[in-house]
Amino acid sequence: MLEKTGVSSRKMTISQFINVESRPRQRNTEIHARKAALAHLSRTSPTQMQVSVAQLPGGRLVKLDGHTRSYLWNTGELKPFSNLLDVTVYAVKNMAEVMELYEHFDAASQSKTCADQISGKLRELNWDPSTTFFQNCKFNQVLFTAWDTIYNHGKKAKWLKGDMLKEERYRLIEEFLPELKRIDGHLNVSYSSRGKINTGVVAAMIVTLRAVMRKKVGSPELYVEFWDNYLKGNGIKAGREKNAVQAYSDYVEEKSSRGDGRSTSDICEKGLGYFSGFCENKAYIRSISSIDFTPYIIKR
Secondary structure, X not given: OOOOOEEEEEEEEHHHHHOOEOOOOOOOHHHHHHHHHHOOOOOOOHHHOEEEEEXXXXXXXXXXXXXXXXXXXXXXXXXXXXXXXXXXXXXXXXHHHHHHHHHHHHHHHHHOOHHHHHHHHHHHOOOOOOOHHHHOOOOHHHHHHHHHHHHOXXXXXXXXXXXXXXXHHHHHHXXXXXXXXXXXXXXXXXXXXXXXXXXXXXHHHHHHHHHHHOOOOOOHHHHHHHHHHHHHOOOOEEOOEEEHHXXXXXXXXXXXXXXXXXXXXXXXXXXXXXXXXXXXXOEEOOOOOOOOOOOOOOOO
């Protein structure tokens, strides 16, 4: 029976973690790694740098997670974000407790949905959103779209598929928590914005807000004006010309009605282009075809 364990944290190099013993009856890591390399481990992410181990009396360590990452780091198929890992260490009495602790990890990772994991993380962070969009905890795609846009230099990165590591979601929630809280306030409005809010729009709100706070584009006042007018449906059209708010509203409505696989990222990216245009007081006759990502990207 697994009793209350002591929990601590430490730093460990990649090579040290690779050499940590794997648990008994470990599933076929090589086969799983082949699938993961094409899916959720197809690219480097800082969220991959957190792992867990069990510590037996005498100091012997056993991996509780990170087996696939360890394999891919060792073969050179996954480039580590850094050489140091954040390691959570669980003190146990014997190997039976290692196995029982691992089963807790494995069951949690397979049974929890994205929404479950996001909801748990929000509780941990003591954030109770005020709007339905965030209360439903179904904004996983928002997080990854915003991350890809900011840190993959606006390129269309290969989208993560399969069972993404829960740590990735947790880290991205922490990463974007200031923006999420402020946007929750924007969405908590008395007017109706049905049809105006979707994952692509919220991702664009995150990316533009971060760029504004970094003083790379626009101003806080222009940010509020653009997004409030968008949510209220207060775009302007004169003849064939539209301001940026109206042009973006029309694009979102058209794109959402199609429902194709690139809707979220396309709507996010167009949001950046139209926000930049709004800051420059541009008018549009047709949808923009090229976007300058320079103000929005962060090089690592």
